Amino acid sequence: KGSSKSGRGALIVLEGLDRSGKSSQCARLLSYLEGKGCQAEGWRFPDRGTSVGQMISAYLANESQLDDRTIHLLFSANRWEKRALMERKLLGGTTLIVDRYSYSGVAFSAAKGLGIEWCKAPEVGLVAPDLVIYLDVQPEKAAERGGYGGERYERIEFQNKVGEHYHSLHDSTWKVIDGSLAMEAVEEQLRELAMNCIQECQGRQLTNLAW
Numbered sequence: 001k002g003s004s005k006s007g008r009g010a011l012i013v014l015e016g017l018d019r020s021g022k023s024s025q026c027a028r029l030l031s032y033l034e035g036k037g038c039q040a041e042g043w044r045f046p047d048r049g050t051s052v053g054q055m056i057s058a059y060l061a062n063e064s065q066l067d068d069r070t071i072h073l074l075f076s077a078n079r080w081e082k083r084a085l086m087e088r089k090l091l092g093g094t095t096l097i098v099d100r101y102s103y104s105g106v107a108f109s110a111a112k113g114l115g116i117e118w119c120k121a122p123e124v125g126l127v128a129p130d131l132v133i134y135l136d137v138q139p140e141k142a143a144e145r146g147g148y149g150g151e152r153y154e155r156i157e158f159q160n161k162v163g164e165h166y167h168s169l170h171d172s173t174w175k176v177i178d179g180s181l182a183m184e185a186v187e188e189q190l191r192e193l194a195m196n197c198i199q200e201c202q203g204r205q206l207t208n209l210a211w
């Protein structure tokens, strides 16, 4: 079962372009896991609830202007301020389903022209995910889904660049799901990947992002 008492929780991250379905799928996966009796929580980055998160939120809403490197480091700081709690939850047996993480941090900033290595550096030492699921949708398709909400970055040309950078980040922890499939089909694949991950990670120690 997904929730042996002594075991640790899994860190499962969903990534993808805006409107790729991440948030809906995170919610569906979370209620599925809870229904299975699995101890799980849904998290998201940016976490707009902290004071750093409020600065990020104002920037995304175009209510403030920040230098590209400055906002990059704020996104990173927003993960660092949650790192200790994240580790505690995972070691305490709670699985975390996280909507965006360091890969968003790198892909979005690199799409503005910042160097990849520079973008990765502040992420080193955060908790490494056990599984990263990339919901793959074409930016044009994503934009059709009710359109974008008008936040910064929600433009097709920019999303295309973000997509290219995401693809350069794929490693052994990544699984790609075709996000243009029906919601139920995506959900089904996600459940299977998550359940396998929760079981398999029991035997492995938590590690840090090394990059």
Ligand code: 2DT
Pocket: 018, 045, 046, 060, 075, 076, 100, 101, 102, 104, 105, 106, 108, 109, 153
């Ligand atoms: P949401 O629409 O998912 O709230 O994201 N972003 C996110 C970055 O540029 N760097 C990061 O580190 C993270 C986590 C992606 C809001 C936007 O913030 C971007 C979309």
Ligand code: MG
Pocket: 018, 151
């Ligand atoms: Mg958004």
